[in-house]
Amino acid sequence: MSEPAIIRPDKQTFLAEENPFEAMMERFDHAAKLLNLDRGLYKVLRNPEKQIIVSIPILRDSGEVEVFTGYRVLYNTSRGPAKGGIRFDLNVTLEEVKALAAWMTWKCALVNIPFGGSKGGVVCDPSTMSMGELEKVTRRYTSSIIEILGPDSDVPAPDVNTNERVMAWIMDTYSMHKRHTVTAVVTGKPVEMGGSLGRREATGRGCMIVTREALAKLGMSFKGTRIAVQGFGNVGSVAADLMAQAGATIVAVSDKSTALYNPKGLDVQELLKWVKERRQLGGYTKAETISHEQVLTVDCEVLIPAATENVITRKNAPHIKAKIICEGANGPTSAAADKILEDKGVFVIPDILANAGGVTVSYFEWVQDRGGYFWDEDTVNRRLEAILVRSFGEVMAMAEKHKVANRIASYIVAVDRVAGMHRLRGMYA
Numbered sequence: 061m062s063e064p065a066i067i068r069p070d071k072q073t074f075l076a077e078e079n080p081f082e083a084m085m086e087r088f089d090h091a092a093k094l095l096n097l098d099r100g101l102y103k104v105l106r107n108p109e110k111q112i113i114v115s116i117p118i119l120r121d122s123g124e125v126e127v128f129t130g131y132r133v134l135y136n137t138s139r140g141p142a143k144g145g146i147r148f149d150l151n152v153t154l155e156e157v158k159a160l161a162a163w164m165t166w167k168c169a170l171v172n173i174p175f176g177g178s179k180g181g182v183v184c185d186p187s188t189m190s191m192g193e194l195e196k197v198t199r200r201y202t203s204s205i206i207e208i209l210g211p212d213s214d215v216p217a218p219d220v221n222t223n224e225r226v227m228a229w230i231m232d233t234y235s236m237h238k239r240h241t242v243t244a245v246v247t248g249k250p251v252e253m254g255g256s257l258g259r260r261e262a263t264g265r266g267c268m269i270v271t272r273e274a275l276a277k278l279g280m281s282f283k284g285t286r287i288a289v290q291g292f293g294n295v296g297s298v299a300a301d302l303m304a305q306a307g308a309t310i311v312a313v314s315d316k317s318t319a320l321y322n323p324k325g326l327d328v329q330e331l332l333k334w335v336k337e338r339r340q341l342g343g344y345t346k347a348e349t350i351s352h353e354q355v356l357t358v359d360c361e362v363l364i365p366a367a368t369e370n371v372i373t374r375k376n377a378p379h380i381k382a383k384i385i386c387e388g389a390n391g392p393t394s395a396a397a398d399k400i401l402e403d404k405g406v407f408v409i410p411d412i413l414a415n416a417g418g419v420t421v422s423y424f425e426w427v428q429d430r431g432g433y434f435w436d437e438d439t440v441n442r443r444l445e446a447i448l449v450r451s452f453g454e455v456m457a458m459a460e461k462h463k464v465a466n467r468i469a470s471y472i473v474a475v476d477r478v479a480g481m482h483r484l485r486g487m488y489a
């Protein structure tokens with residue numbers, strides 16, 4: 061299969077290793093080759109279905125008008141409504157949103173839930189915005205992309221720097237336009253307004269479940285296992301908490317403000333309380349302070365990158381000591397680093413499996429909203445566990461069958477499912 065030339069206009073804004081869409085494509089290409097994907101489908105699956113760019117003007121508290129840029133990319137909707145988060149961040153680019161939308165497509169297919177993949181982002185720095193300004197940006201962005209949103213077409217969720225509050229504004233804006241309440245248009249909402257119990261913790265819980273499975277495969281358990289967590293937000297903090305409860309020792313954690321280390325184990329409960337009160341780890345004195353880079357390379361058995369893309373690269377991969385990497389973030393490892401980790405024999409739980417707990421419970425939320433019947437938290441957690449354990453097993457079986465690394469195995473399972481749906485549906489032209 062020869063590779064068609066793809067023109068990517070904003071490719072030059074990234075170094076090759078840092079371009080998230082390239083990173084996704086490199087793995088997709090590998091899987092497509094092993095699947096012997098026919099050339100037509102290969103071309104279809106390399107391209108996003110729809111890319112939307114909007115300008116978001118708002119009146120700031122200062123009285124000045126500011127115009128933000130927003131994106132929404134629907135990568136593939138063959139298996140169901142597009143599904144994916146919205147991030148508010150200064151680093152958001154169209155290339156990044158495209159990659160994240162593709163990852164959502166593979167993620168939903170991997171855990172076999174009936175969704176396609178999408179992602180959205182607004183280029184802004186929420187830490188410098190008032191609550192009122194954030195609300196205006198959210199509502200104007202929602203109304204600008206309202207044609208594509210809907211429980212049957214595209215369903216957003218929280219991502220970097222967005223939360224339940226933001227989802228509530230999206231739900232309200234959409235519902236006001238539709239003239240009736242539509243809870244299923246967005247997931248990750250407050251529980252009181254149609255959110256699911258267990259959704260907030262789902263991504264971190266998923267990390268815990270697949271790490272437990274990986275440890276068992278290597279003949280280990282959480283007891284006596286040292287874990288380093290890069291990123292102490294919704295994913296990293298919950299994962300650290302649940303793993304500590306299961307008997308692991310959390311030796312390092314970091315967020316934007318600082319990086320903390322204690323080889324004997326950090327008190328996760330105390331850190332959670334600290335962050336709840338101060339919104340950052342910075343200032344905590346009952347641990348050694350290390351550099352952000354050192355969190356990735358400390359002595360530990362499990363490393364959890366749970367922040368953003370491209371933290372594990374060809375530069376630091378050779379120095380990583382962990383036996384297992386559980387990718388709580390999307391795209392934390394570059395394709396070049398993959399090869400180094402594979403040579404070192406590191407067991408990588410790839411992002412589209414490791415952090416799929418979030419979208420799995422988003423699926424449960426969407427089902428509950430549409431049925432108007434809500435489950436207790438145990439039911440949510442039990443069903444999440446069943447899906448992730450099954451998916452972990454499917455990735456392991458595929459890795460064995462093709463003698464490939466876990467990441468490529470997970471892409472094979474996912475791409476094959478999406479391709480299978482395209483074959484069944486045929487081409488409408």
Ligand code: GLU
Pocket residue numbers: 143144145146215216217218219220247390415416418419420422
């Ligand atoms: N933003 C999360 C992710 O990257 C959740 C997406 C969702 O629940 O739709 O998986």
